[in-house]
Amino acid sequence: MSYFSDQVFTNGRLATQNQAAPWATSMAIREGKIVSMNKREIAALTGPNTKVTDLQGQFVMPGLIDCHVHALWGARQELFEAFVGYEATLSDLAQGIAARVEATSVRQTITGGPWNIGHVNAIAKLGLTPRQWLDKISTQHAICIYDTTKHSMMANSLALDAAHIQDQVNGENKHLIELDQQGKANGLLHEEATASVRQFITYNLEQRLQAGHQMTQTLHRYGITAMKEPMAFAEDLATYQRLDQLGQLNLHVFSHIARSSPLNPQALSIDEMQNLRDTYRSPNHHPDGCKLFLDGVAPSRSAAFMDPYVPCCCVGEAADKYDADALLRMSPAQLAQQLTELDAAGFTVKMHAVGDRASNAGLDGIMAARQHQDSGIAHEIAHTTFVTDTDFPRFAQLNTVAEVSPKLWFPTAITSVQKELLGAARADRCHPIKTLLEHGAHITYGSDWPAAVPDADPWIGIAGMITRQHPKGLYPGHVGLEQGINLEQALAIFTRHGAKALRKEDSIGQLKVGFQADFIVLDQHLDQIEPNRIADTQVQQTYFAGQCVYDTQK
Ligand SMILES: [Zn+2]
Incomplete structure (x- = not known):
């Protein structure tokens, strides 16, 4: 090893995120x-x-950290799916699927979407069942496309027949398989019943590695050098490891292993979890997490809120019949047991929680685990969309991470839906970031791409965290204006707080002697511009371990 350094960067403005020496x-x-x-x-x-x-005076900071990004899934969607976006008409959807059929060998199942109830109604107006509508596009390819919630699928005859769906219409999932007037499956499947067609959506190693390259390019372009994969299956773990072995990962990846899934509702045992962790670990891939689900999502009224949803004409029970606990996916006793055993086995548990009752249940579960032992592991409430007043101090008390995702702390397309479902006052309490910080909570950022947002862009999120307004004015008003924080606080959430959630607070997230040289060069000085303009930031270069992995000039 030479005494001299390999590289020197001079004459920059380095916002180090090291509190002892910030510049x-x-x-x-x-x-x-x-x-x-x-x-x-x-x-x-x-x-x-x-x-x-x-550096000619340019602004430099540590690489950003996205603590909730389904990055391989997002890349597969971009590369291999007929993804038509959320505003697509029925004919857009048909064209998207047809184009994919055209470009794909018959051995590959066609997937994509998303469809919604409007598309189903439009198909009915044509006098067709969903299955017949898809059969008109192809009878040679199996087609199964998902809805906006990804809890339902629409499939053609080839897929339904290969899944022997007709044999299941009187079985335990019969209420989840929709039928036509002759009693034949009409092509719409829900929840567990989707597993029999989902199994056909597979990607070979070459395709998975291609998705891996696409994923790293996308993240590097945004200036992201570390991420948490929030829901990894064995195939994803294998892909991250293989990329790393090929020297092509160039990202720190911390994976949360999915303990159960629609395809495999039976939860993995602790032994199986540990086996996956040991098998797929590599220098830049750390499968030390587990993912659990505590509730659903607000638009389908499956998120667990303390108080009832706003009733509407067609859905929603009377307020006095509302039962928040019935919306929890796990009983408090089950959750306490899972957290205790996962904590003892050394896993960081990330718990999906949208409603305030769900995050409350997650904190209770962590408290139960802490009563057995103090492992020092900071478990995580994923999304932390809503928090009830008495729970704010519990995040710090229970050493619990409040991950905020997706970017609903400023007005988006979802804001009006939230207001309808929850009432304006409660919707305005979405993502109480400032109050969480005041109570000493450890907050991390997650994009939740592609599950909930069209892209993984972090810059619009930083701007919106400060202003609580849509930085580009696409949606009017603000969300919880008093919850805005300052730039310094926001950048900490996007860098060193994320590093801690990856268990790497001693090696990434700051520019500091001894730390890995993961940093980004920006086109503007974040501290010298109006906060809304942060959303326009262009990353000029991204460096991972001192290597330039993205350069806007190339
Ligand atoms: Zn997610």
Whole structure:
């Protein structure tokens, strides 16, 4: 090893995220790590073979960390699916599927979407069942496309017949298989009944690696150098590891293993979880997490809120019959048991919780685990969309991470839906980030792409966290204006707080001697512009372990 550094960056404005020394101008890097940030020392470390880059005053900061991104899924959607977007008409959907059919070998099942009830009604107006409508597009390819909630599927005859669906119409899932007037499956399947066609949607290793490349490119373009995969199945774990072995991951990935799924409702045993963790670990891939679901989502009224939903003409029970606990996916006793055993086995548990009753139940579960032992593992409430007043201090007390995702802390297309379902006052209490910070909560950022948002862009999220308004004015008004935080607080959430959730607070998330040289060069000075303009930030270069992995000029 040479005494001199490999690379030196000088003359920049480095927002280090190191609280002891928040600003610097230069750094020296050797073997992927920062070895000095002291100007005089750096001069001495600059040898004949040291590459020197003059940053010309540009703004530099640590790479961003997305703590909830289904990145492989998002990339597969971009590459292989007939994804038509949320505003598509029935003919857009038909064209999207037909184009995919055209481009795909018959051995590959066609998937994509999303469809919604409007599409189903439009198909009925044509005098067709969903199955017949899809059969008109192809009888050679199996087709199964998902709805906006991803809890239902629409399938053609080839897929339904291969799944022997007709044999199941009197079985235990019969209420989840829709029938035509002759008693034949009409092509619409819900929840567990979708498993029999979902099994046909598979990707070979080559396709999965292709998705892996697409994923890293997308994240690097946004300046993201570390992420948490919130719901990994064995195939995903294998893909991350293989990419890493090929030297192509260039990201820190922390995976939360899905303990159960619609395809495999039986929960994995602790032994099976540990086996997956040991099998698929590699230098940049850390499968040390587990994912559990505590409730559903607000639009389908399956999120567990303390107080009833606003009733409407067609759905919703009378307020006095509302039972929040009935919406919890697990009883308190089951959750306490799962958390206790996963905590003892060393897994970080991420719990999907949208409603305030669900995050409350998650905190109760963590409290139960803490009574057995203090493992020091910071478990996570995923989404943390709504929190009841008495729970704010419990995040710090129980060493629990409040992950905020997706970006609903400023007005979006979903805001009006939230107001309808929850009432305006409650909808305005969405993502109480400032109050959580005031109570000492450890907050991380997640995009939840592609489950809930069209892209993984973090910059619009940073801007919206400060202003609580849509940074580009696409949707009017604000969400909980008093919950806005300052730039310094927001950048900490997107960097060093995320590092801690990856168990890497001693090596990433800050520009500091001894830390890995993961950093980004930006086109503007975040601290010198109006907050809304942060949303327009363009990453010029992204570096991972001192290597330039994205350059806008190339
Ligand atoms: Zn998610």
